[in-house]
Structure formats: structure tokens, C-alpha cells
Amino acid sequence: EVQLVESGGGLVQPGGSLRLSCEASGFTFIDYWMSWVRQAPGKGLEWVAIISQVSSEKYYVDSVKGRFTISRDNAKNSLYLQMSSLRDEDTAVYYCARDRRPAEYGGLAVWGQGTTVTVSS
Amino acid sequence: DIVMTQSPLSLPVTPGEPASISCRSSQSLLHSNGYNYVDWYLQKPGQSPQLLIYLGSKRASGVPDRFSGSGSGTDFTLKISRVEAEDVGVYYCMQGLHMQGLQTRTFGGGTKVEMK
Secondary structure: OOEEEEEOOEEEOOOOOEEEEEEEEOOOHHHOOEEEEEEOOOOOEEEEEEEOOOOOOEEEOHHHOOOEEEEEEHHHOEEEEEEOOOOHHHOEEEEEEEOOEOOEOOOOOEEOOOEEEEEOO | OOOEEEEOOEEEEOOOOOEEEEEEEOOOOEOOOOOEOEEEEEEOOOOOOEEEEEOOOEEOOOOOOOEEEEEEOOEEEEEEOOOOHHHOEEEEEEEOOEEOOEEOOEEOOOEEEEEO
16 A cells, blocks of 8 residues: 655744654655645645655755755655744644656655644743 | 646535636746646545646546546646535645756645535
């Protein structure tokens, strides 16, 4: 079964740090770019970051540049999001999603169940 | 940055009747390869989003054929030929165009579909 499972969410104070993880199974992880998408309470979806198969390319939404770092460990079939200098507005459910392959675009075809990050004092 | 604008914000629907959602992008999503890099997603209440349509008009695996995507350039439409009760939720369009070496994604604001 193709699956993504996020973990690492929790309550953190403003200015603090948190590392999210996403473990993939059921597909060849190294074949795909991977994305993080978040959803603030009662709001719509916001794309956060994307990473290429071998981590050579990383792109971020402007609001997290310099604060968030996306990474992956292909040996562990895992995706990460290191979040620092967290703000109230980073409070959201964070989803990892399977993105494109180099020569094939197929949308965000696989999503995890999400992990909740709450930034509050 | 590419901005995606959806309309309407809310769409009351009647089971068995058709429904349509519009999405407009601030830049053309038509790639030189002939594909439009726009997707449609449905987020049912309490669930993660699910892919319905990619590359403008290609249905994702397992998606019923009552869902169809159309459009090119900057104007796109998701149509449901006959709405069913299980189709309620929030629909999002998303651009996935790669240009000038950049890979970014942008979602529209969402359209909430609910039964009348």
C-alpha cells in the first residue's frame, strides 16, 4: 500500500523550533520529488516547500524562506521539515505529499494524514 | 509569483445536477510541451486532500468519470456532470508549472461545495 505517515507535530512557543518527519512506503521514494503543504485552522491549503529526488533542488514559499529547511534521507525513505523561528501564523496541519517525477508530472497524488503544529505561548 | 483565483467561494448543489468551479491563474500555465500544469483536489470533511485531475484534464486513478477538467492558459474549469452526496467538501485548484528552473506550487483559495 502506498502510504505517507507524518510525525513530529506538537505545541511550541513562538521563536521555537520543531522537526517534522514523513515516512514513505509502498513506492520507490527516490523516484519522486516531495512537497510539504500546510493548512491553518479553518483556512485553505498552502504549499510550503519542495525537494528534488537527490536534494539538489529545494524551493520554499516566501513566508518560510530562511526559517524552514526541507530535507530527505532516501536510505530511510523519509522526508523532513526543520522549522525554526516559529510564529503564531505557522500554526497549521502539515501534510507531506508525493510530488512529480523528473520526466512525468502527476500532481500531488499521495498525501499523508497530517501532523498538527501549534505555536503558542 | 503565480496567483490562483477560484470562484465561487461557495457552491450549493442538488444531487443529480451538474456543477462547475472556475480557476484563473495570473500567468499562463501552458507549458511548451502542450500541457497545462493545473490540478484539482478535493478535501472531504475531516480528511486529507485527494487528487482528482492533473495536467488540466487527466483524471487521477480511481476518480469517477463524472469529474472532468478543461481549459488552457489562464482559465480552467472543473465540472461534475451529476453531483453525488459524497462529492461535498472543499475543492482546490493548484498550479504546478516549472519555469526558469523554479519548481513552486500555488493553491487557489478553495470552493466549498455543499448540498442544498
